[in-house]
Amino acid sequence: MSPLASLPSHPALADVNLLLTGQLAAVDTLMSECLHCDVPLINQVSNYVIGNGGKRLRPVLTLLSACAMGYPGTRHIDLAVIVELIHTATLLHDDVVDSSRLRRGRETANIVWGNEASVLVGDFLYSRAFQMMVEIGELKVLKILADATNTIAEGEVMQLVNCRDPETTESRYLDTIRFKTAKLFEAAAQLGAVIAGSDAENENALACYGRHLGTAFQLVDDALDYSATAAEIGKNIGDDLAEGKPTLPLLYAMWKGSPEQARIIRRAIEEGGLERINEISSAIESTGAITYTFALAEAEAREAREALVGVPGSPFLDALVALTKFTVERKS
Numbered sequence: 590m591s592p593l594a595s596l597p598s599h600p601a602l603a604d605v606n607l608l609l610t611g612q613l614a615a616v617d618t619l620m621s622e623c624l625h626c627d628v629p630l631i632n633q634v635s636n637y638v639i640g641n642g643g644k645r646l647r648p649v650l651t652l653l654s655a656c657a658m659g660y661p662g663t664r665h666i667d668l669a670v671i672v673e674l675i676h677t678a679t680l681l682h683d684d685v686v687d688s689s690r691l692r693r694g695r696e697t698a699n700i701v702w703g704n705e706a707s708v709l710v711g712d713f714l715y716s717r718a719f720q721m722m723v724e725i726g727e728l729k730v731l732k733i734l735a736d737a738t739n740t741i742a743e744g745e746v747m748q749l750v751n752c753r754d755p756e757t758t759e760s761r762y763l764d765t766i767r768f769k770t771a772k773l774f775e776a777a778a779q780l781g782a783v784i785a786g787s788d789a790e791n792e793n794a795l796a797c798y799g800r801h802l803g804t805a806f807q808l809v810d811d812a813l814d815y816s817a818t819a820a821e822i823g824k825n826i827g828d829d830l831a832e833g834k835p836t837l838p839l840l841y842a843m844w845k846g847s848p849e850q851a852r853i854i855r856r857a858i859e860e861g862g863l864e865r866i867n868e869i870s871s872a873i874e875s876t877g878a879i880t881y882t883f884a885l886a887e888a889e890a891r892e893a894r895e896a897l898v899g900v901p902g903s904p905f906l907d908a909l910v911a912l913t914k915f916t917v918e919r920k921s
Contacts, residue, residue: 601915605649605908612652613645615666616673623670623717634698634710638677641695646806646912647777648673653912654781654795657905664784667721671734672777674718679741679773681711686745687832729783737776744768753833755843755858762837766807767800774803778909790899797896798909805889805916811836812882813921815873830869833861837885841878842869850876883917890917 606613624635648669655665683689684697685704691697699707715738722731747765751757778799782792814829815838829836835858843854850872853865873879890913900906 601911658785660785771803801893808886
């Protein structure tokens with residue numbers, strides 16, 4: 590079965606899968622075609638990463654947005670593939686920067702093939718995505734995707750600057766995830782409207798929807814790093830802490846915890862490592878840091894739904910709304 594057609598078993602995603610079955614299969618076919626190249630290592634690494642499951646939310650957003658706007662053509666398939674190629678390239682580069690060892694329950698590409706191969710194949714995916722953008726031939730599409738890619742890079746650097754910095758504020762943290770994660774969600778949803786030729790009001794509505802959905806998605810990801818199991822999230826628990834990343838659950842526990850808890854968390858952020866993970870987990874639980882983070886995610890999901898108020902009703906609109914619920918209810 591197509592990996593794109595094998596979305597996780599949550600009711601909202603199951604409904605989306607059913608609604609987009611043929612389109613998801615077309616995305617999968619095109620993805621396989623555009624990844625093929627004469628260099629065996631590129632084929633091996635790219636297929637390993639692309640074929641490793643995942644929620645595929647970004648390409649799904651493009652498909653749903655285009656269909657919600659009544660698009661009758663097939664260019665949204667190309668755009669969905671482009672968005673997923675960009676996302677996958679960022680994952681390859683992220684795992685090298687973060688020295689990650691596990692993603693979606695499997696060893697990361699940098700562990701299997703090394704950092705050099707991961708970075709270079711990530712570059713290949715970026716360049717393939719831009720080749721496909723040029724073939725579409727719409728300047729607005731090029732601008733949206735070029736701007737999004739640049740913003741994502743800025744977000745990666747912002748995260749690097751925040752790393753091991755316990756003085757990171759909530760505002761800085763939110764800016765980082767809006768750049769690093771939410772921007773591609775925003776572009777994915779906006780592109781569907783653009784390819785459908787929709788008016789500025791609907792285009793802006795879908796872009797706003799994607800931005801808030803992506804922010805909610807990352808907030809939940811950061812909460813799950815301290816509240817789910819490794820089997821559920823497909824990576825090692827506390828990976829963010831090990832890397833010295835000051836995500837919101839950690840920061841909130843430091844702000845609201847006892848002086849001793851704050852001292853332990855501050856030192857963990859500055860030095861990285863999991864030596865005090867049990868005490869830190871207790872601080873996160875006792876301060877309600879997970880509850881606070883999920884509350885912010887719920888607020889972002891609500892904003893995403895509100896952005897869709899003026900979009901014409903359809904099963905595709907219903908699916909976009911359903912994804913806001915999936916984003917905050919998921920366990921992985």
